[in-house]
Amino acid sequence: MTGVTTAPPAVVLVGVVFVLVATGVYLVLERSLTRVLVGVILLGNGINVLFLVASGRAGSAPLVGSSEPEDMSDSLPQAFVLTAIVITLGLTAFLLAMAYRSWQLHGHDEVQDDVEDRQVRDRAVRDETSGSYDPDDSSDDRSDTGEDAEGADRTVGDTALRHVPGSGSRPAGRRDGGPA
Amino acid sequence: MLEWPTLVPLPVLVPLVGAGLALALARHRRAQAAVSITALTVVAVTALAMLLAVQDVGTLVVAVGGWDSGVGINLVADQLSTLMLSVSSAVTLAVLVYSVAQGAADGDDGAPVAIFHPTYLVLSAGVSNAFLSGDLFNLYVGFEMLLAASFVLLTLGGTSARIRAGSTYVVVSIASSLVFLTAVALVYAATGTANLAQLPERLDALDDGVRLALQLLLLVAFGIKAAVFPLSAWLPDSYPTAPAPVTAVFAGLLTKVGIYAIIRTQTLLFPDGRLDDLLLVVALATMLVGILGAVAQTDIKRLLSFTLVSHIGYLVMGIALSSQLGLAAAVYYVIHHITVQTTLFLVTGLVERRGGTTSMDRLGGMAALSPLLGVLFFVPAMNLAGIPPLSGFLGKVGLVQAGVADGGTLPMVLVVAGVLTSLLTLYAVAKAWNRAFWSRPSTVGREEETAAREEEVPAATTAVTGVGGVEVREDAARQARGGSVLGDDGSRVTGALTGAAVDTAELPVDARRLPAWMVAPTAGLVALGLLLTVLAGPLLAVSSSAAEELRGRAPYVEAVLGDGTAAGLAPVGGRGGAEAVGTAGSAAGPGGEGGDR
Numbered sequence: 108m109t110g111v112t113t114a115p116p117a118v119v120l121v122g123v124v125f126v127l128v129a130t131g132v133y134l135v136l137e138r139s140l141t142r143v144l145v146g147v148i149l150l151g152n153g154i155n156v157l158f159l160v161a162s163g164r165a166g167s168a169p170l171v172g173s174s175e176p177e178d179m180s181d182s183l184p185q186a187f188v189l190t191a192i193v194i195t196l197g198l199t200a201f202l203l204a205m206a207y208r209s210w211q212l213h214g215h216d217e218v219q220d221d222v223e224d225r226q227v228r229d230r231a232v233r234d235e236t237s238g239s240y241d242p243d244d245s246s247d248d249r250s251d252t253g254e255d256a257e258g259a260d261r262t263v264g265d266t267a268l269r270h271v272p273g274s275g276s277r278p279a280g281r282r283d284g285g286p287a
Numbered sequence: 288m289l290e291w292p293t294l295v296p297l298p299v300l301v302p303l304v305g306a307g308l309a310l311a312l313a314r315h316r317r318a319q320a321a322v323s324i325t326a327l328t329v330v331a332v333t334a335l336a337m338l339l340a341v342q343d344v345g346t347l348v349v350a351v352g353g354w355d356s357g358v359g360i361n362l363v364a365d366q367l368s369t370l371m372l373s374v375s376s377a378v379t380l381a382v383l384v385y386s387v388a389q390g391a392a393d394g395d396d397g398a399p400v401a402i403f404h405p406t407y408l409v410l411s412a413g414v415s416n417a418f419l420s421g422d423l424f425n426l427y428v429g430f431e432m433l434l435a436a437s438f439v440l441l442t443l444g445g446t447s448a449r450i451r452a453g454s455t456y457v458v459v460s461i462a463s464s465l466v467f468l469t470a471v472a473l474v475y476a477a478t479g480t481a482n483l484a485q486l487p488e489r490l491d492a493l494d495d496g497v498r499l500a501l502q503l504l505l506l507v508a509f510g511i512k513a514a515v516f517p518l519s520a521w522l523p524d525s526y527p528t529a530p531a532p533v534t535a536v537f538a539g540l541l542t543k544v545g546i547y548a549i550i551r552t553q554t555l556l557f558p559d560g561r562l563d564d565l566l567l568v569v570a571l572a573t574m575l576v577g578i579l580g581a582v583a584q585t586d587i588k589r590l591l592s593f594t595l596v597s598h599i600g601y602l603v604m605g606i607a608l609s610s611q612l613g614l615a616a617a618v619y620y621v622i623h624h625i626t627v628q629t630t631l632f633l634v635t636g637l638v639e640r641r642g643g644t645t646s647m648d649r650l651g652g653m654a655a656l657s658p659l660l661g662v663l664f665f666v667p668a669m670n671l672a673g674i675p676p677l678s679g680f681l682g683k684v685g686l687v688q689a690g691v692a693d694g695g696t697l698p699m700v701l702v703v704a705g706v707l708t709s710l711l712t713l714y715a716v717a718k719a720w721n722r723a724f725w726s727r728p729s730t731v732g733r734e735e736e737t738a739a740r741e742e743e744v745p746a747a748t749t750a751v752t753g754v755g756g757v758e759v760r761e762d763a764a765r766q767a768r769g770g771s772v773l774g775d776d777g778s779r780v781t782g783a784l785t786g787a788a789v790d791t792a793e794l795p796v797d798a799r800r801l802p803a804w805m806v807a808p809t810a811g812l813v814a815l816g817l818l819l820t821v822l823a824g825p826l827l828a829v830s831s832s833a834a835e836e837l838r839g840r841a842p843y844v845e846a847v848l849g850d851g852t853a854a855g856l857a858p859v860g861g862r863g864g865a866e867a868v869g870t871a872g873s874a875a876g877p878g879g880e881g882g883d884r
Contacts, residue, residue, distance in 0.1 A: 135462065143458055147465075154468050161476035184475060187424055191468060194431045198461055201438055205450060205457065212447045218454040224524070227583055 120160045127153030140206035140216040144199065151195035158184040158191070291340045295349040295362045297333045298372055298415035301326050306408035313401035320387045323404045327383055327411060331376040338369040342829070346836075346846035348421070356484060356847050361421030363483070363847060366833035367618060368418045371547055374622045375418070377815065378539050378629045379411050381808040385633055386532035388804030402439065410436035410536070417544045421847060423471050423481040426548065430467065430512070434460050437541060440533045441525065448528050456525035463511035463518075470504035477501065484847035486556055487840055487856055502557045506549065506566075513545030515603055516573035519596045523580065526595075527588035531636025534588065538595050539629030543621055546602050550617070553606055554837040558859040566607035567697045574600030574708040581715045587635050587645040590719055594671065594712055595628055601686055601708075604701050608689045609859055614834035616685030619827055623670075623678040623819055630667040630812040634660070637801055637809060638723065650723035657801070661724050663809055668720060670816050672713035678819035683709055685827070 127149050134146025162184035167174040169182040206216040213219075305326030312319045341347060347364040350356055364372075386403070413432030420426040438460070442453035475481055477497055478489040490498055507518070514522040522542070526534050553566075577597025584590040602624070605617025635645055641657055642650045654661035670677040683705060690702035819826060836842045841853035 135458065140454060140458075147458075147461055150465050154465060154472060157469060157472045158475070161472045181479075183481075184472075187471070187475070187481075190424070190428065194428070194435075197435060198431075198438075198457075201435070202457060202461075205442065205453060208442075208445050209450050209454070212450060218458075219451045222448075 117160070120156055124153050124157045124160065127156065138217045140202065140209060140218065144202045144206060147202065148195070148199055151191065151199075155188045155191055155195075158188045291337075291344055292347045292349045294333050294337050294340070295347050295364050295419060296351065298330045298376065299362070299412050299419065301329050301333075302408040302412035302415070306405040306412070309404040309408060310402075313405075316390075319401070319404050320390075323383055323408055324380070324387070326408055327376065327380040330411065330415065331373070331380050334369060334372040334376045337364050338373045338829075341366055341369045346842065348847050356482065356849075360425045361482065361484070361847055362419045363421035363843070364419055365843060365846070366829060366836055367547070367550065370618065370622065370829060370833060371543070372415060372418045374625050375414055375540050375543070376411070378625055378812065379407075379414070379536060381812050381815075382532050382536045382539075382629065382633065383407060384808040385535075385636070385805050386530075388802050388808075389532065389636075392802040392805065403443065406436045406439045407536075409433075410440065414540055414544055418547060421483050423474060423483060423486070426483075427464070427467055427471055430544070430548075431464060433541065433544065434464065437537060441529045441537070443530060443533065452525040452528035455521050459511060459521040463508050466504060466511070467508035470501060470508055473504065474501055482847075483551070483555060484844045487558075487844060488853075490556055491856070498557065499561065502552075502562060505552050505556075506562065509545045509548040509552070510569075511545075513542050513549060513603075514596050514599055515569055516576055516596070516600070517569070519573065519577070519599070522596055523589055523592040526592045527586065531632060531639060535629045535632035535636065538591070538632050539625045542595065542599060543625050546599065546606075546621060549603070550606055550614070550837065553609065554614070554859050555840055555843060558840060558857065560609050560860050563607045563609055564697060566603055567701055570600045570603035570607055571701055571704050572600075573597065573603060574704055578708045578711040578715065582711060582718075584715075585647050587638065587647060587650075587719050587723065588632070590715055591628070591631050591635065594715060597708055597712065598624055598628075598671070601683065601705060604705065605686050605689065608686075608693055608698060609838075610689055610693060611831070611834050611838060612685065612692055613689035614837060615827065615831040616682060616689050618830035618833055619678075619685060619823075620682035622826065622830070623682045623816070626812060626816045626819060627667045627670050627679065630809065630816060631664070631671065633809045633812065634664045634667065637805060638664070640805075641801060642723075647719060647722040651726045652724075654724040659806065660801070663806070663813055664724065665720060666813050667816055668716040669713075672716055673709045674713070676820060678816060678823060681820065681823050681827075 131146045131148075131150030131153055134142050134149065137143060137146070162181040166178050166180040169179040209216040305322050308322045309319045312322060337347065341364060346366075348356075349362045351360045351362060353359070386407075390403075410433050413429050413434070413436060415429075416432060417426055417429030420429050438453065438457050441456055442449045471481060474486070474490075477493055478486060480486060480489065490501070511518040511521075526537055529537065574597050577593050577595075577600060581590050581593035581597060584593060601620055602617050605613045605620060608614075637660055638650070638653060639645045641660060642653055644650060666677075670679045673679040673683045686705060687702050690698040690705070838859040840856050840858055844853035844856060845851070
């Protein structure tokens, strides 16, 4: 509380927060889990610095007897930051494990589309009375939905889900390979 | 003689200690289950005792670590907290019994899921911590506890489908946590405290623009967790993949923790109701978009996930009305919805077990196959849709009354939308009932979907087999691809023919009885849902007085900081402002005895 109103926040710290959060947000929007992971780390650190900004002016170490209370830093945000760092560390470890598992299963760590969503969409494609779907309007570049529409009468072993045209060497859909 | 406040930390402490013990006992299945069940029973009893104590002696406060309020962290148990805690602990206990029985029935001794019990207990501790927290940062910690545990539970077994669903869920949850953390930092920068009792006064003194920014940030963070419409897309994507008991407890509790946080901040911190109109619009969108999504589904689990989103709209509507009646109805509806939604997911788990699938395209004649299961599904389904005289109906009537009492255009639109959503819910669950339970079983499944759904191995199998399950499924896929061969052998239950039920398909149908200890907790929750109807009078009285306490704001602050500290606090304004006093008397609701508290 002490330092809150006395000094304007340090411009450098605010700049650091801005850069970290901006790059973090950009990376979190990626499809690869590893990039998301890096984005989360940057975001977390940016917010931790934000807490330092929130604590106001820097002062001496907040130890009883070492200096006057008015000169001390606010220690509560530092406690917040410590807690937040520990939590972010745990979540980072979990994300890393998940990215690794995804790589084990698929050979890459990109987040896939929801299969049920695709089925609902495929039904919309097949249903001629449904005007809710426009193949040209699909922004999903992972599957060529125009071909999916043609493939409505595919046989069992070759549904749109198993065979995704244009995906190149990347294992498509939800194949379960064992550990790579 | 113990003081009442001694009880307050127990719902957090006991599960955490239990989690440690359970982890140490990982090699002893029975001991582990006993520890978990004991811990959660203690929590449930404590919560109930606290609920009664709070009615008697008022809000219970514990300063953790003996630090003064304002310096240290408080745990605060008021009427809303204890009510939520009681219902949530009952539900978690029931789901735990269900999952233990499921594990025993599947003979999972030695399987690599020893982590389930400790994680589940941490989840329970996190939920309790969030409900009891008297500090914004501690609320964040509570959220993180339950989220971290939920990540583990959702990706249990690490199969392909769960990793995919988990990725979305984890990233979205982390994003919402980071928004929340930012909000905490900014609140601290603006006010110099994170204590929920100190914040009201200091926030009231702030500039309007700053306060609005803080309120919006918090609403976005909680809105993601509660799955309010524009922020709800993650939920139907990630929930249906998890094991049945996990989905059940997530559906019942996690979104409601978000709702609890919204109620708490909207009433205590930002009482001027400037965003109420925005919240009403959001509630409208949540209801309609959610239920239209549900109508389009063919899988029961996904259908239920969408209705879950849709019914969050009712809760937001009650909060946004911010009248005495609206809040009281919202609190009652939360309790009803936790119970009913959990029950439905548990029943769906049983359906999956009995029929081998949850797809309505391939289920049929379940009511003839297992009349008990039919009843267990039918009652909560009708309750969800709001058929009189069940609790869902009472909650909706309360909300409609509150909307009509408000009288504005937007609330009236919401009333109409609420009724429409209720009808569409009825349509959605009736469709599920008709196709899965009532229709004649068809013998030919839709083959193209069969192949696509090869991953739908029953939750238990996947959890238990883990990596080994991959081979089973490859096998299943091969069988499913030759679906016509399997499809012609004339068995009654189509689901059993799919890859999903490959490990049980050879058994005669009657051999796959439902374990009694999986049915018992489900039946218990169905009964609890009915009990909410029977006890609607007293319950509405409690929720009504909880709403009064929330709207007053001062009781909370004075309970934590001491008498006279909240003298300058204005009560919650409400949308119309003047209507607050007018409707307080009519808060009795359908129960007819709420107003006298």
